[in-house]
Amino acid sequence: xxxKSCIEFVDALSSxxxxxxxxxxxxxxxxxxxxxxxMVGSLxxxxxxxxxxxxxxxxxxxxxxxxxxxxxxxxxEDADAFYPLSQAYGLPKNTEEEIRIKEETLQAALVKAxxxxxxxxxxxxxxxxxxxxxxxxxxxxxxSDVGVGVTxxxxxxxGAKLNVLINTQIMKDQVLKQKIETELSELVTxxxxxxxxxxxxxxxxxxxxx
Amino acid sequence: xxxKSCIEFVDALSSxxxxxxxxxxxxxxxxxxxxxxxMVGSLxxxxxxxxxxxxxxxxxxxxxxxxxxxxxxxxxEDADAFYPLSQAYGLPKNTEEEIRIKEETLQAALVKAxxxxxxxxxxxxxxxxxxxxxxxxxxxxxxSDVGVGVTxxxxxxxGAKLNVLINTQIMKDQVLKQKIETELSELVTxxxxxxxxxxxxxxxxxxxxx
Numbered sequence: 001x002x003x004k005s006c007i008e009f010v011d012a013l014s015s016x017x018x019x020x021x022x023x024x025x026x027x028x029x030x031x032x033x034x035x036x037x038x039m040v041g042s043l044x045x046x047x048x049x050x051x052x053x054x055x056x057x058x059x060x061x062x063x064x065x066x067x068x069x070x071x072x073x074x075x076x077e078d079a080d081a082f083y084p085l086s087q088a089y090g091l092p093k094n095t096e097e098e099i100r101i102k103e104e105t106l107q108a109a110l111v112k113a114x115x116x117x118x119x120x121x122x123x124x125x126x127x128x129x130x131x132x133x134x135x136x137x138x139x140x141x142x143x144s145d146v147g148v149g150v151t152x153x154x155x156x157x158x159g160a161k162l163n164v165l166i167n168t169q170i171m172k173d174q175v176l177k178q179k180i181e182t183e184l185s186e187l188v189t190x191x192x193x194x195x196x197x198x199x200x201x202x203x204x205x206x207x208x209x210x
Numbered sequence: 211x212x213x214k215s216c217i218e219f220v221d222a223l224s225s226x227x228x229x230x231x232x233x234x235x236x237x238x239x240x241x242x243x244x245x246x247x248x249m250v251g252s253l254x255x256x257x258x259x260x261x262x263x264x265x266x267x268x269x270x271x272x273x274x275x276x277x278x279x280x281x282x283x284x285x286x287e288d289a290d291a292f293y294p295l296s297q298a299y300g301l302p303k304n305t306e307e308e309i310r311i312k313e314e315t316l317q318a319a320l321v322k323a324x325x326x327x328x329x330x331x332x333x334x335x336x337x338x339x340x341x342x343x344x345x346x347x348x349x350x351x352x353x354s355d356v357g358v359g360v361t362x363x364x365x366x367x368x369g370a371k372l373n374v375l376i377n378t379q380i381m382k383d384q385v386l387k388q389k390i391e392t393e394l395s396e397l398v399t400x401x402x403x404x405x406x407x408x409x410x411x412x413x414x415x416x417x418x419x420x
Binding site for chain 1: 231361
């Protein structure tokens, strides 16, 4: 069931190698969350009971698949952006010249390493919006999977948030730092609340509000 | 970076095949969350700065590895338990005899399909306890990864919760249903709060409380 290479991903994650790390893991967990929405779509189409919404669900599934693919690309982009940053941290700083080079290299790498998890956050917000529609139009027999999917997308968003924040703390460009943190804060506030609301609605649908 | 078989897991998840589903995905996301804790451990051992806690961290890493392996086994067990349930749902119910057989088969399969996600919940609570210690003793440079890990374990716990609840709703054995739902409710209340507290502490450590 759990393929060998999935175990390898977890093994690679738990090692001291710089990548994959928390940013890439967030993108991956987001893709798993989105896949659960697409699964609900797969279970809905072709069912007579849901013929009225079939065209809508097919569009949702296509959008969901695009988000999965984007998040999978972001796993790789996070590693590509983080590696130079981890290398920059290791540069020598014995002379004034070395200190200057290290700082410049670090700041350049930092911007890239910050924008990737911000992109993961944005992608998860798109995923949470889609799950809301899957919750409305998807088959009732798999409603729990929409709830599981939305809680994974929320966790991925929060994980990516920490990866943005750990980098903006040492960012020299205050204008960029402010711009990134403002967008981040707005997205996190709006979409964690939205994810919580969808999750609660799914749980109520399962238990009848008990 | 993202191995082919990891993409296959996401593909299999998004299909209409009965397994893997939300329960197995929860166990898998829990294992990813725990792996981030073990990664923080890996980055801590061998560092002079953390020599005092090295023995403790090695024990934490061993415990974390056991939780990862247990969760990976639970991915498979969830599939093994869910498949007979999905088959039972498809049994005919044209005669009284068929109705009786279907109900008996369904209820037997249901108990197994409920106990596996409950086990996933328990396993995630162990993981959240471990992350608390990784947050205290792990290297400061990877503190964000403890936060990401704990939010994944919380999401896995909440995902597994929905998979317990969707099954207990149709469970005939009211004593067992009550017992399971009481344990579930207590664990979810205690450990989502604990996970939120650890996550907030990590975020404060990153941003200096801003």
